[in-house]
């Protein structure tokens with residue numbers, strides 16, 4: 001039997017950025033809103049708590065953003081990374097809406113700060129949250145609670161019962177018991193399914209078991225799977241996920257931003273057997289960041305080993321763990337569990353293929369390349385010969401999955417029979433509706449904020 | 465010798481922050497931290513003294529417990545900071561005793577008050593007002609050393625601090641920058657002007673900044689009152705008591721009121737704060753010290769009110785005893801933080 005069914009007009013599934021934007025918007029129009037967040041309070045906020053910025057269109061200087069970043073330029077940047085797999089109408093709508101979102105975010109407690117040191121290239125396009133995503137999430141929870149939104153932590157939703165084109169019942173677990181609710185409207189904002197390793201392995205094959213999950217362990221796709229099983233329309237390739245190469249010593253879940261490694265361009269990367277497998281100097285790092293997630297995933301044991309020498313240590317942002325250090329390559333190999341002879345041969349072959357290095361320029365494509373080496377290193381190729389030597393292991397870190405719920409421009413979900421009359425979706429769980437591959441820094445929070453607000457507004461309208 | 469485990473732990477956490485940088489906008493700790501890839505012990509000590517425990521970076525951190533990275537930057541920097549004060553204190557043994565022991569502070573205050581009582585009885589008066597109880601000469605004989613000794617001790621402490629953090633030659637510009645920052649307590653604004661997360665979880669509030677300002681300016685006004693009195697006494701040959709509308713009284717009265725409100729406010733905020741984001745072993749000592757400062761200001765105000773009554777002797781002993789204890793404890797109590805913080809701001813100005 002449904003209990004307390006009359007208390008809530010709108011139930012929001014999830015407790016990250018998209019969920020909070022929906023909840024605040026709905027509550028502001030007078031709806032009685034409940035947030036069901038799977039995570040316990042200290043871990044509330046999903047992947048949103050790991051974020052740092054919001055990509056924002058602006059016709060002139062806006063808050064911390066300098067200069068101008070127009071719709072077309074924003075859209076071009078997006079198309080470049082998605083290779084055209086983009087719903088243009090929805091993408092352009094999100095882009096246009098971001099400009100109004102920024103002041104709205106400030107009104108709801110978010111503080112921005114100028115672009116972080118080491119990220120100056122984003123000063124025009126991305127507004128950084130002061131304190132990062134967790135500070136944003138904290139501010140939103142405060143604002144939501146002041147608006148009368150109730151929040152239940154440790155309350156994973158297990159089933160949305162869909163019949164005759166509407167959600168009739170929300171089932172969730174709290175305090176070890178199953179509970180039911182029958183709200184007038186439901187917003188799903190529970191992220192992707194990347195924390196469900198079995199599901200990842202189903203889509204990617206067994207290597208996925210060695211992947212690390214960069215964000216929350218609570219995005220297991222339970223509600224996504226439940227809705228797929230009931231015939232909800234989906235979008236996006238189930239075998240696709242956004243993955244990058246991160247420090248191999250990172251925790252299985254929730255390592256976040258500090259596990260990223262920016263040293264690949266100044267290194268050689270070998271696999272378990274001590275062989276190089278790809279051009280480390282192909283392009284500037286941000287553009288290659290995502291490629292290396294896949295490259296490492298294709299290596300034995302899904303692991304890579306970055307080797308640099310002391311010349312290169314100051315050239316990249318430090319990461320959470322200090323590198324493994326050794327006075328000789330043989331010692332480094334031993335410490336990293338690599339075949340020592342093979343590593344020395346690989347480095348010797350690389351060093352021999354390095355040419356003139358006077359043009360070395362760490363911040364741009366410098367054309368300092370190897371000669372006659374396969375695979376080549378096309379930029380920043382300097383011999384690795386100045387001890388101490390340093391090493392990092394690399395593993396595949398999954399950011400999010402692309403498979404999601406298909407929504408229209410009003411964030412409404414549908415199945416074969418047409419729209420589901422009281423179900424909306426926002427954030428990562430529907431991001432596949434907009435981008436089918438690739439990723440643009442700051443666009444995840446843009447989608448979540450724009451669609452969260454739309455979903456909240458539509459749900460509240462439905463409630464009347 | 466300093467216990468290096470706290471510095472080691474602070475370094476571990478600072479390295480995580482250096483890879484993250486999300487809190488860069490909150491305070492001057494982060495820009496200083498990001499400037500170095502390798503942090504020496506002295507650098508960590510300097511970071512610790514730049515931190516004013518606003519706790520904003522704790523609530524903003526995605527890596528606080530139960531996360532395995534277990535970040536608690538305000539907590540560990542408070543510990544390192546505390547140890548740096550104790551380590552550099554002169555003599556160091558006194559630093560450790562009083563910081564960590566509220567009871568000892570109370571005892572010092574009581575002893576000082578009792579001593580004043582005894583002196584008041586034993587020594588002849590010589591003048592009007594409270595000089596009728598204790599002559600000006602006797603007061604100077606007691607308080608001049610009690611004022612000079614702590615200054616010397618603090619001077620030695622700061623010199624030790626300066627070499628610990630590798631300070632360079634100080635130029636006027638450094639001092640100017642540090643004064644400007646301290647006068648407005650700029651860092652206490654929290655980077656975005658909304659203040660600290662201190663007394664109510666992740667809610668930002670100006671409470672701490674306001675109370676701090678009241679205490680600091682209240683203290684400075686009281687100090688100015690004494691200075692004005694001294695000048696009137698020696699330069700203009702106008703000994704106390706002074707009329708209500710005299711410089712020493714107006715300064716002292718307003719300073720005393722600010723100090724009273726400020727210390728009460730600080731205690732209230734501190735009671736609601738989260739002990740594990742500070743350094744718990746000194747919590748009682750800190751309360752003891754704020755209470756002492758409150759007694760200094762409240763008994764001073766009571767002296768103004770009860771000047772003509774039979775309670776004068778008792779009030780005078782109470783007030784002068786509290787002031788005496790306060791002066792003597794300054795290098796070994798929370799009061800020292802103002803001086804170290806100023807030194808840290810000067811050092812930070814050198815980095816920029």
Ligand SMILES: Cc1cc2nc3c(=O)[nH]c(=O)nc-3n(C[C@H](O)[C@H](O)[C@H](O)COP(=O)(O)OP(=O)(O)OC[C@H]3O[C@@H](n4cnc5c(N)ncnc54)[C@H](O)[C@@H]3O)c2cc1C
Pocket residue numbers: 013014015016017018019036037038039044045046047048049050051052053054055155156157158189190191192214215216218219220221222223256257398399426427428429441442443444445446448
């Ligand atoms: C390390 C890292 C850094 C990133 N940095 C950025 C950045 O700087 N800018 C940017 O735009 N994007 C960034 N992203 C991507 C960004 O995190 C996402 O696009 C965005 O946070 C998605 O928001 P969301 O609200 O849809 O999902 P989330 O924030 O992940 O929220 C999902 C919520 O649903 C809850 N949940 C899951 N299942 C259930 C269930 N069954 N019942 C109830 N609740 C459930 C979860 O606990 C969570 O609270 C980053 C991602 C990672 C991993």
Ligand code: SF4
Pocket residue numbers: 131132480481482484485486487488521522524525526527535537
């Ligand atoms: S306190 Fe946490 S969020 Fe802030 S910079 Fe350090 S690691 Fe990052």
Ligand code: SF4
Pocket residue numbers: 487490491492493494514515516517518519520521522537538541
């Ligand atoms: S507690 Fe406040 S002052 Fe200290 S490091 Fe954190 S943000 Fe800076």
